[in-house]
Amino acid sequence: xxxxxxxxxxxxxxxxxxxxxxxxxxxxxxxxxxxxxxxxxxxxxxxxxxxxxxxxxxxxxxxxxxxxxxxxxxxxxxxxxxxxxxxxxxxxxxxxxxxxxxxxxxxxxxxxxxxxxxxxxxxxxxxxxxxxxxxxxxxxxxxxxxxxxxxxxxxxxxxxxxxxxxxxxxxxxxxxxxxxxxxxxxxxxxxxxxxxxxxxxxxxxxxxxxxxxxxxxxxxxxxxxxxxxxxxxxxxxxxxxxxxxxxxxxxxxxxxxxxxxxxxxxxxxxxxxxxxxxxxxxxxxxxxxxxxxxxxxxxxxxxxxxxxxxxxxxxxxxxxxx
Amino acid sequence: xxxxxxxxxxxxxxxxxxxxxxxxxxxxxxxxxxxxxxxxxxxxxxxxxxxxxxxxxxxxxxxxxxxxxxxxxxxxxxxxxxxxxxxxxxxxxxxxxxxxxxxxxxxxxxxxxxxxxxxxxxxxxxxxxxxxxxxxxxxxxxxxxxxxxxxxxxxxxxxxxxxxxxxxxxxxxxxxxxxxxxxxxxxxxxxxxxxxxxxxxxxxxxxxxxxxxxxxxxxxxxxxxxxxxxxxxxxxxxxxxxxxxxxxxxxxxxxxxxxxxxxxxxxxxxxxxxxxxxxxxxxxxxxxxxxxxxxxxxxxxxxxxxxxxxxxxxxxxxxxxx
Numbered sequence: 001x002x003x004x005x006x007x008x009x010x011x012x013x014x015x016x017x018x019x020x021x022x023x024x025x026x027x028x029x030x031x032x033x034x035x036x037x038x039x040x041x042x043x044x045x046x047x048x049x050x051x052x053x054x055x056x057x058x059x060x061x062x063x064x065x066x067x068x069x070x071x072x073x074x075x076x077x078x079x080x081x082x083x084x085x086x087x088x089x090x091x092x093x094x095x096x097x098x099x100x101x102x103x104x105x106x107x108x109x110x111x112x113x114x115x116x117x118x119x120x121x122x123x124x125x126x127x128x129x130x131x132x133x134x135x136x137x138x139x140x141x142x143x144x145x146x147x148x149x150x151x152x153x154x155x156x157x158x159x160x161x162x163x164x165x166x167x168x169x170x171x172x173x174x175x176x177x178x179x180x181x182x183x184x185x186x187x188x189x190x191x192x193x194x195x196x197x198x199x200x201x202x203x204x205x206x207x208x209x210x211x212x213x214x215x216x217x218x219x220x221x222x223x224x225x226x227x228x229x230x231x232x233x234x235x236x237x238x239x240x241x242x243x244x245x246x247x248x249x250x251x252x253x254x255x256x257x258x259x260x261x262x263x264x265x266x267x268x269x270x271x272x273x274x275x276x277x278x279x280x281x282x283x284x285x286x287x288x289x290x291x292x293x294x295x296x297x298x299x300x301x302x303x304x305x306x307x308x309x310x311x312x313x314x315x316x317x318x319x320x321x322x
Numbered sequence: 323x324x325x326x327x328x329x330x331x332x333x334x335x336x337x338x339x340x341x342x343x344x345x346x347x348x349x350x351x352x353x354x355x356x357x358x359x360x361x362x363x364x365x366x367x368x369x370x371x372x373x374x375x376x377x378x379x380x381x382x383x384x385x386x387x388x389x390x391x392x393x394x395x396x397x398x399x400x401x402x403x404x405x406x407x408x409x410x411x412x413x414x415x416x417x418x419x420x421x422x423x424x425x426x427x428x429x430x431x432x433x434x435x436x437x438x439x440x441x442x443x444x445x446x447x448x449x450x451x452x453x454x455x456x457x458x459x460x461x462x463x464x465x466x467x468x469x470x471x472x473x474x475x476x477x478x479x480x481x482x483x484x485x486x487x488x489x490x491x492x493x494x495x496x497x498x499x500x501x502x503x504x505x506x507x508x509x510x511x512x513x514x515x516x517x518x519x520x521x522x523x524x525x526x527x528x529x530x531x532x533x534x535x536x537x538x539x540x541x542x543x544x545x546x547x548x549x550x551x552x553x554x555x556x557x558x559x560x561x562x563x564x565x566x567x568x569x570x571x572x573x574x575x576x577x578x579x580x581x582x583x584x585x586x587x588x589x590x591x592x593x594x595x596x597x598x599x600x601x602x603x604x605x606x607x608x609x610x611x612x613x614x615x616x617x618x619x620x621x622x623x624x625x626x627x628x629x630x631x632x633x634x635x636x637x638x639x640x641x642x643x644x
């Protein structure tokens with residue numbers, strides 16, 4: 001019998017799920033739409049049916065060991081999803097309890113960035129590390145902090161909001177209602193805003209002048225930078241400079257072995273990694289200089305969310321054994 | 323037989339030490355000068371002789387369980403003191419090994435702020451807490467972070483340098499060679515600088531105008547504030563505003579149950595706590611609002627250093643039992 005855990009990643013648009021073995025091999029995976037108008041009970045029903053289907057289709061005989069869920073505002077302690085801004089269900093959803101009615105296995109939930117951090121520890125580049133940080137640079141910025149080999153959940157289960165660390169007092173307006181959060185500078189949207197600022201402040205020629213605001217993406221900026229576009233290159237440099245400064249403050253507090261970058265902006269590779277690393281080293285306290293690696297996540301982008309959620313389940317089973 | 327640990331606090335001027343039982347009762351304590359020109363071996367010799375004297379003087383029969391040491395740049399993992407700027411010995415001192423030659427007990431070292439955090443957990447106001455932060459507002463700013471009931475030492479043993487988190491880019495020059503560290507605003511020296519700035523920027527009458535720079539201390543500013551001095555009151559308000567902003571960023575990351583303030587500046591009570599709390603609440607991410615207490619340390623100021631160091635030893639013994 002093959003031992004597997006279920007990994008579920010609930011995103012604003014899609015819910016991805018898969019069966020994953022202890023080595024991080026995805027035996028089967030599938031996805032459904034995250035509803036825009038369905039009740040939570042109907043959604044749990046549909047998700048469970050799809051999961052049972054996936055298990056039944058398996059060629060091997062499976063032993064289901066546990067279930068891990070990554071969801072916006074997922075609360076590890078309570079097993080709930082609480083007032084997630086990009087899901088339709090208001091209030092506090094007892095999601096772990098709802099899933100346990102369908103699958104009688106140990107089930108845990110956290111947010112997607114925390115799941116990514118555990119994925120990096122169980123399957124990725126942090127297998128040998130006890131102190132590291134994962135930053136997801138997507139539409140927003142998420143983060144997961146591992147200290148002494150354990151995830152930092154904080155007193156209420158919601159720790160790890162690096163994206164909303166204020167880096168510029170009275171800086172750019174953020175979706176959270178505050179100003180100057182690092183998310184407004186180093187998320188996908190942040191880089192695009194920096195391109196706009198560069199276009200406004202420079203007379204230099206750039207292919208990016210032919211795209212309107214909604215068309216510009218980190219991928220397009222990356223392609224422009226690769227093709228020698230000075231505006232694109234300068235936008236990544238400014239983004240990395242801001243991100244590196246913010247990371248230097250994290251290093252002073254956590255002294256991590258490495259910081260893993262994940263998500264759309266991180267896929268710009270050296271264009272973003274190099275200025276980030278430079279700014280971090282230039283701003284960190286001297287005793288931490290040249291100690292902390294900044295590296296791209298080792299998890300495959302397409303499967304990272306499922307892997308992270310399933311790793312959460314494996315990690316929990318390990319804890320229970322102790 | 324009474325079980326005790328030795329707590330040693332090595333400061334730039336004095337070395338304090340004591341015998342402490344599991345309830346935080348100090349059975350005996352003493353101090354010697356931290357040398358300005360003595361070799362490390364002579365110092366260890368003198369310290370051991372004083373400690374043996376303290377043990378011999380005891381009325382009760384004692385069972386020595388362990389030793390905890392708080393020292394600048396104390397490295398928990400290595401048992402060393404590394405390039406401490408305010409001690410005379412250069413390089414890496416294997417201090418734990420040197421002490422173990424004199425006392426054959428389990429011995430651990432960390433810096434004084436980390437020891438203060440463990441003291442707060444073992445004897446102070448954080449007995450029931452698993453996630454909290456201790457900030458020491460003294461000549462400099464130190465900090466100890468407790469996550470999941472464990473101290474955050476980081477990958478190299480030097481984590482927890484909140485004092486050098488940059489809060490104002492290109493702000494006040496810091497002793498570390500960088501600019502804008504929170505230490506330059508909220509340490510004892512920082513508050514004095516803010517008083518100078520207030521005196522320079524205002525025509526208001528103030529008793530503080532009769533003191534020169536070196537004479538102004540947090541205690542004098544506190545007394546002036548109590549007596550209604552508007553410059554003193556405004557200096558604490560500005561200090562708290564800066565500190566609260568910096569703490570709001572910590573809360574977004576750690577989601578602690580409480581933040582304990584300790585040291586000379588914290589003794590200004592509500593003059594510093596209230597504006598700090600206000601600024602923190604105004605700047606923190608909404609989900610963390612009204613969740614985090616800011617409270618003065620519960621440890622007695624005079625004995626906190628010895629208590630913290632001895633608590634480190636008790637905590638270590640507990641870990642070894644597991």
